[in-house]
Ligand SMILES: CSCCC(=O)/C(O)=C/O
């Protein structure tokens with residue numbers, strides 16, 4: 419896992435877009451993004467422990483690739499890279515391949531790019547604006563943890579998202595006024 423500010427330059431979303439300005443763990447902690455590295459071999463026990471501690475009852479594995487998603491690939495890639503929030507925390511564990519999770523720092527609204535590969539586990543809090551893309555490998559196999567039914571539902575950034583209670587609570591939790 420490596421984090422840095424996104425360069426905001428035009429170009430394929432799957433390229434690194436590395437501004438060379440690194441982001442440290444403390445900066446990520448301030449915006450409530452957590453991460454672990456858990457070696458893939460034998461990761462199940464640690465994942466079970468995290469799921470139990472945080473009350474997650476379900477999980478699935480998604481392969482984001484042309485082969486994995488077939489006819490849905492283009493549509494899903496667009497949906498994941500469109501800026502959004504969730505009303506639940508997002509926990510993702512990368513089994514193979516990799517990609518980039520971009521999270522918006524508040525209050526600056528700058529994109530922080532988090533490069534993930536196999537063994538990286540990321541916790542993205544409810545209410546933070548973010549997006550995902552595969553990298554140049556064009557493939558990520560990821561375990562997604564869900565508290566309830568395994569369902570992906572996103573609220574795209576727009577007028578309604580800024581007044582969503584989960585967005586407001588998130589800003590409060592990091593001591594930023596909504
Ligand atoms: C790599 S898991 C698929 C992407 C996803 O679930 C999500 O919410 C991205 O923000």
Ligand SMILES: [Fe+2]
Pocket residue numbers: 502503504508548549572
């Ligand atoms: Fe998401």
